[in-house]
Amino acid sequence: MIDTTKYPVLPRKFYIRPVLTVAKDLLGKVLIRQNGKTLFAGRIIEVEAYDGNVDEAAHTFKGKTKRNEVMFNEGGYFYVYFTYGAHFCCNVVTGKQNHGSAVLIRALEPLSGIDEMIKNRFGRKLKNEKEIFNLTSGPGKVCKAFGFNREHTGLDLTNSQVFILDRPKLKKDRIGISKRIGITKSINLQWRFFEIGNPYLSR
């Protein structure tokens, strides 16, 4: 169980920066959801950047809609959307008001609330020791494990039950860079960032 008072909560100014900078800097930070007596915590190990100004894959590329309006907030808000008729994905909004950029949280290394995460994901106990690495190794899995859904979109990460704790930046040689996963537009942008070798990565 990690002590949430031990590290500072990331402030607004962390998020109001270019999306690629925030994406890389989020690696190693700790995402928290405090839900009553349950504390969910996970170390961010895989992210992707989306920027509606230049990126056809971003939800905001064609302008504001009811679904994506949170992404046009200033940095530091939580954007959760539903996709494929089954899964929620969660993002951290970045940049200045009206910019339309965000970082998708693709995978976490679970730290606290692990029993609750297992319950949320599988509704049973782990089958074997390896299954722990399937707990939060994908954007839909992260939301299922933490219990994120529509109700959480628009939350202020600087002033709510969902927030991110500061931790030291990863060393540059520990950060992998690749194309983004699961998109069909702007496929050549190398906007996926991850901690090399972490066993909780997606796919």
Next chain:
DNA sequence: ATCAAGATTACCT
């Protein structure tokens, strides 16, 4: 009103 696509996952061979 209708329709195609989707920032995925689980399960199959």
Next chain:
DNA sequence: GGTAATCTTGATA
């Protein structure tokens, strides 16, 4: 490695 599942959203009429 391939694909079915499932339903919301945004575009077009």
